[in-house]
Amino acid sequence: MEHLNQILEVCKKIKGFHNMVNKTQSDPNIDNYEVYAYKIIVELIQKLNNSGRTDEVKQLYLDIDKYVPEKNKKLKNALLNEYEIAQGITFLKSFPRHIQLVTTLQCNLNCIMCGDKKENVFISDKYLNDLIEIMPYLQFLTLRGGEVFYDKRIGRIIDESYKNGVKLSIVTNALLLDDVLINKLMYSDVALVCSVDSPFKETYESIRVGAKFDTLIENLKKIRSARKSKNFLVINMVVMRRNYNEIEDMLYFAKEYGFDLVTLCPIEGNTESSDENIFENNLDNSLVQKIADRREYFEKIANKLGIKLDNNLPCNVKYCGAKNINNISEENIEGGIDKKQETIILNNKQNEFISQEKNDNKLFCYAPFRQMFQPIDIYSCKPLCRCPVGNDEQNKNIVFEKQENIVLSSWNSNDMVFYRKNILMHKYERCSNVCLNAAQDTFEGKRILLWEVR
Secondary structure, eight states, X not given: OXXXXXXXXXXXXXXXXXXXXXXXXXXXXXXXXXXXXXXXXXXXXXHHHHTTOHHHHXXXXXXXXXXXXXXXXXXXXXXXXXXXXXXTOSSOSSOOSEEEEEOBOOOSOEETTOOOOOOOOBOOHHHHHHHHHTGGGOSEEEEESSOGGGOTTHHHHHHHHHHTTOEEEEEEOSSSOOHHHHHHXXXXXXXXXXXXXXXXXXXXXXXXXXXXXXXXXXXXXXXXXXXXXXXXXXXXXXXXXXXGGGHHHHHHHHHHTTOSEEEEEEOOXXXXXXXXXXXXXXXXXXXXXXXXXXXXXXXXXXXXXXXXXXXXXXXXXXXXXXXXXXXXXXXXXXXXXXXXXXXXXXXXXXXXXXXXXXXXXXXXXXXXXXXXXXXXXXXXXXXXXXXXXXXXXXXXXXXXXXXXXXXXXXXXXXHHHHHHHHHHTTOOTTOOHHHHHOOXXXXXXXXXXXXXXX
């Protein structure tokens, strides 16, 4: 434990140390001193990077890395990753710390907002084996579909994640779960993200076509009964015309079934029902503004219920996306839009939060450096699921299946390097409107990857 004491002494010399680390993690009188120390180290170095204090990150890495045992691959990798970010490196020696992986395109539903093909396609055994190979370096793994539980290898992934101390999250419609799976998930401390777009049967079944609301409720009751203190339960609600007025009801629904967090995401792209996308294709100024005006109200309800709310909906109609600028009239926005403001919007740099990013060392988004989203198409790796897929055909010239490790080939693919370079140059042309509109305290691209070990 002496090496941990030495590391912490170095950390405490950082200016503002006690204000930067989470107060709940700064008490050394806890059961596992090693976990405490790792939480402090990883949180501190990330917050230094997020604050643009890159010189301090570099020095901190050089001062403490020598004390970290080689066998601690996860901590070694996290420190190297932050050091490379501070140096502005785009082809990384460090491994991804969070991977979001689409395991299959097969699904039991036909949701009106989903443009994915319902194909009987799964990740290869080679990819799965390569993923397990780097799990000792990984902090987080998120599995997505299609519907994840169509993949019969899910049990192996759960077991390997648990064995390697990887915090596993699974995005699911929760309809294919049974008693055995639920108990295994809860025992393994898996975080479940349940896709539920309405707390009411009629609306829910009209959005998630093929779903049975009664089956959902039955499974949510089982999850509520089986969950343990370390389990984390999330509801993901895609907001559109037919359910925007059910957000408050969803918060009460989440509380009733023991959820910890509700995430609100705007519907994106084309849908089967052409008028549902009120944020983009069929921009409804008054409706978007009405929803935005209730942000504080929704937050108060969530606080009263003791649950968290991650609201990714546009905070103002003028932030709905550059392609909708022609639909925005001055009478819909207080004070109107002057030419300078219009230019900012058209450049996809409309958010005040972005405009404040004046420090070249302080990046708008850290996702390309810390995590990756891997679709079934291994050529299309990107930082987050919302990031547009690149047009760079050079990735297809790489024969991924013959690489020593497919995951790491994707991690440093041309598209991922492209995103890193553009973020370093403060260019956001390929950034999603959801990210551009996100609040600073909930934006996934700046999220601190907290230390999770078992």
